Amino acid sequence: MPDLHFRQISIFGVGLLGGSLGLAVRRAGLADSVVGVGHRESTLLAAKDCGAIDRYTLSPAEGAAGADLLALATPVGLFGELLRAAAPALSPGCLITDVGSTKRAVLEAVAPLVPAGCRFVGSHPLAGSEARGIGAAHDNLYAGALVIITPTPQSDEATLARTEQFWQALGSRTRRLDAATHDRLLAQTSHLPHLIAAALVESLSPEAAPLVARGFLDTTRIASGDPAMWQDIFLTNRDELLAALDRFQAVLAEMKSALSAADSAAIRKLLDQAKQSRDGLLM
């Protein structure tokens, strides 16, 4: 692997994902300095105190100046605005990436704003949790995680490889998927489960709430995720989420029909299939 080192990594947004990125980068010694950019000084100060960044600024332009790697780690909806402010200060050769959960929208927002001489490659680390904020950040959030890298027809191989090497240096595995495929598959594996968990929690009656046990809690844990982030995800991947929801509703209707008919054999077959599929995941 070629020597991977950055003079300055600037992280826009130092919550769970951005803060953990700073901690991991600094632990791995990947950069001479790590700069945090945000709109709330208390968060930036907390990120500095816990060792996620070396210094911070509230100004996107100031934060972008001197960076050879810029990582966007705010909610996806802010990427355009931030990059517009940062672009004039970016040096040629800067690699721009992000940690956003939907990729077509990111590409649309970011690609037109990338200055000549800079490159953008979208990344999506399948990491994180229902926790949020710099207080939940830790330096091994990305260790062992799968990071999806999203090439476009304009991507050059050297930039893609450098982006992969960056994540691999933090202990992540990487896989390339174009943005449309990413959004279609993640709608099934991540966005639909969130919608389902939220619906399950909301369908619980108040008198049933004291009786929930581990099964219900695990099944709905992700519904505690940051609503602002999930609102962004739902809106920027609406078509694919709706398609995944259609698939789910069709399966559910089949199960309901077997149950309504008290069709013991059909119920057993569905339960057997589901167990087999679930047991087969991540073997």
Added chain:
Amino acid sequence: MPDLHFRQISIFGVGLLGGSLGLAVRRAGLADSVVGVGHRESTLLAAKDCGAIDRYTLSPAEGAAGADLLALATPVGLFGELLRAAAPALSPGCLITDVGSTKRAVLEAVAPLVPAGCRFVGSHPLAGSEARGIGAAHDNLYAGALVIITPTPQSDEATLARTEQFWQALGSRTRRLDAATHDRLLAQTSHLPHLIAAALVESLSPEAAPLVARGFLDTTRIASGDPAMWQDIFLTNRDELLAALDRFQAVLAEMKSALSAADSAAIRKLLDQAKQSRDGLLM
């Protein structure tokens, strides 16, 4: 608390729940002897080897003889047949309970078979996991768990109290709910989540499977549960499960409608509510 001790506790079915019951009872010193009853000698032998029972038999009548506590821990669908075989051998004063997940069906199957001088009180420990079998049994499965005790108009207070004391001696909390209320609420907290998890797994496309991460795995973990047990549960609580499913589908339809309309405020409101409800569980 009055002195709680049994001469002989007979456990019908020594899988995860029955085996863990034996281990907990023996650790707590609640009985002079613990007898296991089952239809597979290898399982009974494993239960004896791990210390869950003192001795075993394949005969329900032989296992019932001498018991002052009989615990039914097989799939619910076998309770009637087993108790019919055991009843002639039961001594007056024997307390019969169970660990079944639905309670109206248990009451219907068991109540007519309880011999004069014996008493039945249904129990449902909210414990267990997607694991199964004696290999997964452990002596603190019931510690801290909520056990629902299901009185009927025929229950006498002394028998209810003795059943509660039994579970409390194993570290469980207890709560009384009639069988119909139990089935209605558990349909929401346990049976519907299982159905939903199974449907979510089954709606995943093969190409998306390699991309699942912790969120999907947690949300669908319970779909790995024993299909035979869940088939029983679904069939014996079919009406309440269908009612819970109707509620869920209504909430899901509301979310789909907000999403279809790209109604950002409505989506945010639903996500906020779900987070608040989820955060409030088991506080």
